[in-house]
Structures are given as C-alpha cells and as structure tokens.
Amino acid sequence: MHKNQITCTSVPQCNIPVGCNIYDWLAKQFQTSDLHVVYAFSDNYYSSVATLNEMGAAWVMRCKWTGLLLPGFTFNQLAGCIDKNQICIKLDDPDIITLKQRLRQFRDDIIKEFGLESIDEDEWEEKRDDFLDKIKIIAQQKNVKTTPSNPVTSAEKKYLVYYDERWDCKLFLNYKTVDRADEESVINKVSADLNVDKSQINCRYISSKVQEKYSESHQENRIYNHRLYEIKIQVFPEDEQKENFVVNGRHYYWMSISDMERDPNIVKKNLDVIDFVKESMHA
Incomplete structure (x- = not known):
C-alpha cells in the first residue's frame, strides 16, 4: 500500500494536505472514500x-x-x-x-x-x-510490563487446549475411547503427550453428549459421541505451567472458557463443545 493511500495525522508523510481545513478534509474522506x-x-x-x-x-x-x-x-x-x-x-x-x-x-x-x-x-x-x-x-x-492477551481473574478456571493443524483451531485434548469406562486409556495418552508420570494423573468421567457438527478435517458433517473426562495432574512440569508451551512438537495453551468464547475461530469451529464443557463443569 502506498503512503498516499494512508492518512495518519501523526506522521508527516501521511498528514492532511497543507491549506486544508482539518475537519472539512476528514469529513470528505469519510463521505467519499x-x-x-x-x-x-x-x-x-x-x-x-x-x-x-x-x-x-x-x-x-x-x-x-x-x-x-x-x-x-x-x-x-x-x-x-x-x-x-x-x-x-x-x-x-x-x-x-x-x-x-x-x-x-x-x-x-x-x-x-x-x-x-x-x-x-x-x-x-x-x-x-x-x-x-x-x-x-x-x-x-515506558517501563511497561507485558500483559496477557486475554486477562482473566485468578479465580477463573483454566483448561489445557492445543493447536490442531487439521482443524486450524485450538481444541481441548481429545482421544478416541472405546466406552465410558476408558479412564486408563485416557491417562496413558495424556501421560505420553505431556511427558507426565501416570502416577501423577487422576481421571474421572463427567458426562457424554451426541452431537452433529461439521468436521474441518474431513470437510463434512459428522456425528460425534463426545465423552467428557476431567483430568487433574498433581505436579505439572515447570515449563508446562506457562501460559503456552510446546511439548513433543505440539503447542499447548492455558485458556479459560471466556478466553475461548472471545476467540472467533474457536467459536466458529468448536462452540458446541465449549458449551458442553461449560454446562457440564459448571452444573
């Protein structure tokens, strides 16, 4: 974009032309451009x-x-x-x-x-x-301390999500399960993904819900039986306590429900799951 296509009154090269009335000139730009x-x-x-x-x-x-x-x-x-x-x-x-x-x-x-x-x-x-x-x-x-992109209160619960390349979206951790009582399988997969000892992981089944949604990875509507498990890890590695981190080539983020609801990409692709978790964990 050329500088003559940009107006910025704080930058000399993009300022209002000499001899023009500031407000008349700006009003014309709003009306005609x-x-x-x-x-x-x-x-x-x-x-x-x-x-x-x-x-x-x-x-x-x-x-x-x-x-x-x-x-x-x-x-x-x-x-x-x-x-x-x-x-x-x-x-x-x-x-x-x-x-x-x-x-x-x-x-x-x-x-x-x-x-x-x-x-x-x-x-x-x-x-x-x-x-x-x-x-x-x-x-x-200016001695400014960097602040998080979506500040939340310390009382607001945060969940671990990861960036899924196929969906081009941040998603909750998800794994295929055989039946409801599949906690051991979930623990094994979480342990492998996060490099956390299995003895530090607790897992309990919360709820399930059958939903039809558009699959970004398959480019079609699919039926999903979402089983929600709550995972609690007693001792997290120090690096994994940061707001975002990478383990085994996968990028993870700590996000609250309100963080997710402010992200238009998550809302577009995964709001049904966000609502499911929100209803189940805050019931």
Whole structure:
C-alpha cells in the first residue's frame, strides 16, 4: 500500500494536505472514500477529543476497523462506540505465536479488501519482526510490563487446549475411547503427550453428549459421541505451567472458557463443545 493511500495525522508523510481545513478534509474522506480505520488504542488515545470524534464518525459511517492495543493498554480499558467483542491485536501480547498470526490475518485482510499485490513472505517476516522489535523497545522505555492477551481473574478456571493443524483451531485434548469406562486409556495418552508420570494423573468421567457438527478435517458433517473426562495432574512440569508451551512438537495453551468464547475461530469451529464443557463443569 502506498503512503498516499494512508492518512495518519501523526506522521508527516501521511498528514492532511497543507491549506486544508482539518475537519472539512476528514469529513470528505469519510463521505467519499472506502475507508478501513486502524485504531491505535492507548491512554493518550482516549484522552484526545479529536480521536474520539473520529471514532464517532467512523461508527456513524459504519467503517471497517481494526484495533491495535499499544503497550500497556488492556482489553478491559476499551470504551466508546466500538464493538468491544471484535478481536483486536495487542502489540505487547506475550503469546508471540498468536500475535504473529493476527498480524498476518490483518495483512491478508487488507490485501484482499483493497486488491493489493501480495508481499514477499521473507520481506514480510523481516518487516514484521523489525516492527515487533521496535514495539519491545517502546515498551521497555515506558517501563511497561507485558500483559496477557486475554486477562482473566485468578479465580477463573483454566483448561489445557492445543493447536490442531487439521482443524486450524485450538481444541481441548481429545482421544478416541472405546466406552465410558476408558479412564486408563485416557491417562496413558495424556501421560505420553505431556511427558507426565501416570502416577501423577487422576481421571474421572463427567458426562457424554451426541452431537452433529461439521468436521474441518474431513470437510463434512459428522456425528460425534463426545465423552467428557476431567483430568487433574498433581505436579505439572515447570515449563508446562506457562501460559503456552510446546511439548513433543505440539503447542499447548492455558485458556479459560471466556478466553475461548472471545476467540472467533474457536467459536466458529468448536462452540458446541465449549458449551458442553461449560454446562457440564459448571452444573
């Protein structure tokens, strides 16, 4: 995208032309241009009358928008007329894999929306990593402590999920079982996957539910008999207590139910299972 296609009043090369009335010029852009608004949310943003006026104008015109949370700014600070359920990109997100995935999705959406030429992948990764390095420097200069992408209260229970490549989605641990009383098989598989001694693992059957859903891996509707087991591990390896970690080539994440419900990809592909777990574990 060329700089003359971008308006940013804080950047000289993309500023409002000399001699123009600021608000008249901006009003014309909202009325005549196909806009995609990119918000840079911060404390300074919300203390500016001008930026809040622009937010209101974008809302009235129903402009497409993307939100970037600057270092130190959290999701629960979002306010105003924006849809707070829309996924934003937190630039100091410690989950670097999720951050890079969301930046890539933003790039792809802009390319598709405006019919732009694709950027070379090597060049993209170089520019992206340079950008993220600058963000880290800014955060350090402001003495900002990195915060989780989806903060939750310490009282909220978290579940272990993993990234499934076939589904392109974060899923609960899942295994094929023969019948309801298959706890030993589940324990053996969890032990092998997480490198945890079987003696440290407790497993109990909770409930079951037959559901029809679309299989992303098979590209068709299938009937599933979901059996829910609760797994408790007495002593977790230190590395596996982190918010996300990799074991045996598989990427795992600790997520609460509300974390999952805020993830549009999980909601699209696995909401029925999330609801099943939610109903069964909170009954």
